[in-house]
Amino acid sequence: ALSPSAEMAAVLEPRAGLLRVEEAVQALQHAARAHGAVLRHGEEALGWTAGGAGVVVSAAGGDYHAGHVVLSAGPWLPRLVGELGLPLWVERQLSHWFEPAGDPAELSSARCPVTLWEHAPGRVFYTIPDPGGHGFKAGLHHEGERVDPDTVDRTPRPGDEARVRALLARFVPRANGRLLDARVCLYTNTPDEHFLIDRHPGHERVLLASPCSGHGFKFATAIGEALAGLVAEGRARFDLSPFALSRLRHGSG
Numbered sequence: 001a002l003s004p005s006a007e008m009a010a011v012l013e014p015r016a017g018l019l020r021v022e023e024a025v026q027a028l029q030h031a032a033r034a035h036g037a038v039l040r041h042g043e044e045a046l047g048w049t050a051g052g053a054g055v056v057v058s059a060a061g062g063d064y065h066a067g068h069v070v071l072s073a074g075p076w077l078p079r080l081v082g083e084l085g086l087p088l089w090v091e092r093q094l095s096h097w098f099e100p101a102g103d104p105a106e107l108s109s110a111r112c113p114v115t116l117w118e119h120a121p122g123r124v125f126y127t128i129p130d131p132g133g134h135g136f137k138a139g140l141h142h143e144g145e146r147v148d149p150d151t152v153d154r155t156p157r158p159g160d161e162a163r164v165r166a167l168l169a170r171f172v173p174r175a176n177g178r179l180l181d182a183r184v185c186l187y188t189n190t191p192d193e194h195f196l197i198d199r200h201p202g203h204e205r206v207l208l209a210s211p212c213s214g215h216g217f218k219f220a221t222a223i224g225e226a227l228a229g230l231v232a233e234g235r236a237r238f239d240l241s242p243f244a245l246s247r248l249r250h251g252s253g
Contacts, residue, residue: 050203072209075149097135102174135180156182198245
């Protein structure tokens with residue numbers, strides 16, 4: 001099913017796999033509620049202020065008072081900490097799901113691995129096999145246009161599909177069947193493509209968390225554990241120095 005070109009070398013990682021994102025989010029939210037968390041969906045955070053007694057978050061539904069706040073607003077993080085001038089940018093990305101043109105079982109998660117193809121220097125195309133009834137997923141890793149999260153065009157375009165189909169035709173031709181679905185998502189990127197996890201330099205009680213650049217979700221539980229440690233105990237079990245804010249403010253990367 002996979003058709004690498006002659007000059008390509010392959011690395012197989014037997015432990016690699018895929019995450020069922022919707023089920024994972026639901027499980028994490030269920031666990032949070034079970035431990036006393038109150039979740040507010042669809043309520044926009046408008047801003048925040050911090051002082052010696054804690055932090056106040058202003059939201060569409062009113063003000064929330066807390067001892068500490070973790071700002072993990074994805075593409076809206078630069079807006080919530082505009083005073084820091086973070087060099088983050090938001091990128092419009094597409095995911096496509098296809099009906100296999102050949103034997104569907106051949107491209108199922110039981111028989112086909114997740115793949116990453118560096119089809120040109122620094123340019124990566126990825127595919128995810130069908131775990132059952134969803135279709136074969138394919139997309140470009142980066143190369144999207146820079147956008148504003150509030151005005152981004154969330155309608156898939158014919159050109160988006162054409163780009164990913166051209167790569168499917170080259171490397172996974174039997175997956176290049178009828179389009180089942182396409183969705184726009186957003187990457188929030190740092191210059192070095194590593195995470196940003198640090199305290200606000202002016203407010204000890206405010207934490208910044210941007211597990212971003214298109215590879216953050218798989219680390220969500222580890223990052224959540226690290227942030228919980230910083231809030232509850234003042235420290236994390238993990239070394240977070242590679243994700244420090246200072247590297248971005250000094251122009252590195």
